[in-house]
Amino acid sequence: MPRADLPIAVSIGEPAGIGPEIVSQAWERMSGEVDFFVIGDASHLNGPVVRISHPAEAAGAMPRGLPVLSREFGPARMPGTAQPEHATHTIRAIEEAVALTMRGEAAALTTAPIHKKALKDGAGFAYPGHTEFLAHLAGVDDVVMMLACPELRVVPATIHIPLADVPTALTRKGLTQTIRITWEALRDQGLANPRIALAGLNPHAGEGGAMGREELDWIAPLVADLRAEGLAIKGPLPADTMFHTKAREGYDVAICMYHDQALIPIKTIDFAGGVNVTLGLPFVRTSPDHGTAFDIAGTGRADPTSFIAALRMAREMSR
Numbered sequence: 001m002p003r004a005d006l007p008i009a010v011s012i013g014e015p016a017g018i019g020p021e022i023v024s025q026a027w028e029r030m031s032g033e034v035d036f037f038v039i040g041d042a043s044h045l046n047g048p049v050v051r052i053s054h055p056a057e058a059a060g061a062m063p064r065g066l067p068v069l070s071r072e073f074g075p076a077r078m079p080g081t082a083q084p085e086h087a088t089h090t091i092r093a094i095e096e097a098v099a100l101t102m103r104g105e106a107a108a109l110t111t112a113p114i115h116k117k118a119l120k121d122g123a124g125f126a127y128p129g130h131t132e133f134l135a136h137l138a139g140v141d142d143v144v145m146m147l148a149c150p151e152l153r154v155v156p157a158t159i160h161i162p163l164a165d166v167p168t169a170l171t172r173k174g175l176t177q178t179i180r181i182t183w184e185a186l187r188d189q190g191l192a193n194p195r196i197a198l199a200g201l202n203p204h205a206g207e208g209g210a211m212g213r214e215e216l217d218w219i220a221p222l223v224a225d226l227r228a229e230g231l232a233i234k235g236p237l238p239a240d241t242m243f244h245t246k247a248r249e250g251y252d253v254a255i256c257m258y259h260d261q262a263l264i265p266i267k268t269i270d271f272a273g274g275v276n277v278t279l280g281l282p283f284v285r286t287s288p289d290h291g292t293a294f295d296i297a298g299t300g301r302a303d304p305t306s307f308i309a310a311l312r313m314a315r316e317m318s319r
């Protein structure tokens with residue numbers, strides 16, 4: 001079956017978070033716009049569900065309810081309180097969704113949020129997030145986290161590490177690989193020569209060495225080399241002035257040096273519409289830009305907009 005006709009696999013994520021709620025709301029609001037099925041415990045979901053035994057049954061089930069490959073997670077869901085007994089099942093749901101996607105039985109993977117500490121405490125989960133776990137499952141060394149909304153795309157070159165470790169984690173080789181993977185992914189998405197803006201590490205991009213030397217010592221030379229190859233890349237730019245409306249018109253993606261430098265602007269501009277996409281995998285993976293939101297789980301206040309955008313992007317990218 002062509003990939004575009006296959007359903008999207010959704011891993012349920014942390015049961016105590018808002019994942020089960022936004023997944024159920026997405027089914028209700030999207031009225032069959034995108035075929036998808038959930039891997040998780042059907043008892044955690046709201047509204048009508050249809051238990052299926054294979055992804056091929058998802059499209060037929062969609063009009064009647066949310067299709068679920070139901071797996072027994074154990075204790076009943078307690079919104080806002082992670083239960084260690086759920087952790088192994090949560091991880092297995094991701095593994096199963098990846099296996100189905102890699103076998104060509106699902107078009108793409110959209111993940112509902114996990115709670116990293118809950119998985120670490122409950123099952124010794126050794127990965128800081130989906131991104132690194134998916135790279136492991138797919139057997140690839142280098143993947144890139146990109147967050148996208150209609151106004152902005154951002155890539156953090158380092159992801160879930162302490163701020164104090166950022167300067168040493170950033171290397172010429174690693175940053176070059178991040179830039180190349182991003183460039184190739186955007187070209188595959190239809191941009192002929194994606195325009196890249198690279199942020200500096202230090203305030204004012206180092207201000208000529210007065211506030212840090214990384215820009216002078218290796219980041220600017222790296223940009224010069226990539227420009228000589230023909231890449232439309234500029235930088236290192238002062239990060240504080242590269243995200244205002246006018247500045248954003250000058251590039252297609254901003255590559256940033258650390259997590260918050262990239263994620264603060266996009267979550268400020270469009271928290272509801274942002275989508276997290278993993279580049280460099282042999283399959284499409286998207287996710288909402290937010291986390292488990294334990295503080296509102298079970299209250300009916302969870303907004304499914306970002307999850308819906310993630311499903312739409314997964315559909316678009318898997319055509």
Ligand SMILES: NC(=O)C1=CN([C@@H]2O[C@H](COP(=O)(O)OP(=O)(O)OC[C@H]3O[C@@H](n4cnc5c(N)ncnc54)[C@H](O)[C@@H]3O)[C@@H](O)[C@H]2O)C=CC1
Nearest residue numbers: 113114115116117287289290291292293295296301302303
């Ligand atoms: N892709 C993933 O699996 C992600 C997982 N996380 C994880 O989620 C956990 C909680 O992270 P936080 O930093 O607290 O961020 P968070 O995104 O879960 O919550 C931050 C704030 O935004 C609100 N919020 C989040 N999503 C919302 C939605 N859909 N509708 C309405 N309000 C919403 C929350 O109520 C909270 O006040 C952590 O373990 C984190 O690592 C965070 C981001 C992505």
Ligand SMILES: NCC(=O)COP(=O)(O)O
Nearest residue numbers: 128129130131132276287
């Ligand atoms: N801050 C982004 C985030 O936590 C998402 O991580 P991942 O689970 O998609 O790797």
